[in-house]
Amino acid sequence: MIQKFLAYHPYLTFSDPHNSTFIRPNGKQSKPLNSDTAPLFFLAKEAYSYLPEAESKEDFDDAFSHIWVYIDAFRNTFQEMDRENRTNVSVDNGTELEKLSDQDWEDLPSERIMNILWQIYSIKQCASPKEIKQAFTELFLLYALWEVENALVSLEVDEGSHGAIANAVNATNALANAMSIEMGNETLQQARRDQAVRAAEARLKHDPKQKEKAFVKDCWLEWQKKPTRYKSKASFARDMLNKCEHLISQRKIEDWCREWEFEVRT
Numbered sequence: 001m002i003q004k005f006l007a008y009h010p011y012l013t014f015s016d017p018h019n020s021t022f023i024r025p026n027g028k029q030s031k032p033l034n035s036d037t038a039p040l041f042f043l044a045k046e047a048y049s050y051l052p053e054a055e056s057k058e059d060f061d062d063a064f065s066h067i068w069v070y071i072d073a074f075r076n077t078f079q080e081m082d083r084e085n086r087t088n089v090s091v092d093n094g095t096e097l098e099k100l101s102d103q104d105w106e107d108l109p110s111e112r113i114m115n116i117l118w119q120i121y122s123i124k125q126c127a128s129p130k131e132i133k134q135a136f137t138e139l140f141l142l143y144a145l146w147e148v149e150n151a152l153v154s155l156e157v158d159e160g161s162h163g164a165i166a167n168a169v170n171a172t173n174a175l176a177n178a179m180s181i182e183m184g185n186e187t188l189q190q191a192r193r194d195q196a197v198r199a200a201e202a203r204l205k206h207d208p209k210q211k212e213k214a215f216v217k218d219c220w221l222e223w224q225k226k227p228t229r230y231k232s233k234a235s236f237a238r239d240m241l242n243k244c245e246h247l248i249s250q251r252k253i254e255d256w257c258r259e260w261e262f263e264v265r266t
Contacts, residue, residue, distance in 0.1 A: 003068060004061075007152035010145045011060035013041075014048040022152070025057075036155055040148050040168060047144040047175050050137070050182065067142045071113050078116065111170045114143055118177050133181055140178035147171035212244040216253060219243075220260055233257045 008022035008030060022030040022041060033041055054060035121136055151167035223229050223236060230236040237253035247253065 003146065005064075005146075005149050007149050007156065008044075009057065009060075010044065010048050010064075011054050011057045014045050015054070030152075036164070037152065040151050040171070043168070043171055043175065044145055044148040047141045047148075047171075047178070050178065051141050052138070063138075064142055064145075067139055067146075070139060071110050074117060075108065075113055078113075110143075111147070114140070114170075114174065121181075137178045137181045140174045140181070144171045144174035144178065147174060208246045212247050213256065215244065216240045216247070216256065217260060220257060224264075 005025055007024070009025040012023040012025070012027060013019060013021075021033055022037070024030060031037075051063075054063065117136075118140075147167045147170040151164045151171065154164035154167055219240060220236070230239065233254045234250065236257065237250040240253050241247060241250060
């Protein structure tokens, strides 16, 4: 789904280098910058400065609309990889990146898609032509501007909210990714990739779905000892959905059953 800027518009805000406050899409100035919004303003201004110059508001909007096409395309690609069990991506030293399996792809937040993209790109970047590097740089820059939008909306709803902080961190990470591509600094890219991996590991550690998956596997193991307990994978999966708060996909649980059966056989 294509998103639109509401709290500010990057072209209207930063096409005039002398402007010192956020400009809304209707051309009106937002409130003067304060301790919460000033860092967001300068972060967005830096991200905008690295983008190709837009000729108009409509020109910028057209370029921005493309990032949702790309994100949806990557989402579909990752979902297909999940279906085909081509979901483990590792770097040369064997460090495993964020798993592409066990995800609810339709509901996966865009920042997670961007994080996975960064991990994969930072491995393959040496083989990427100049045009691909430029496209990824612009993708991360535009996404940084979008996360500033999200932070501003969060601040308007709830001043000092944790959501605004999370959005600001996402914007900072996206800008850092773009800069590491732009500079071609392998050390910086490795550091950014390691940071992304640690963030993914932390998310998985605290993800309630992972805890419920472990519970489902324990139930599955008990089912293997007493096969009459369930008539089929479908009936087992339906019962697990009733017992779990965060799992929503019967198909995913059935896929897990097939994975575990394969593990036992091998």
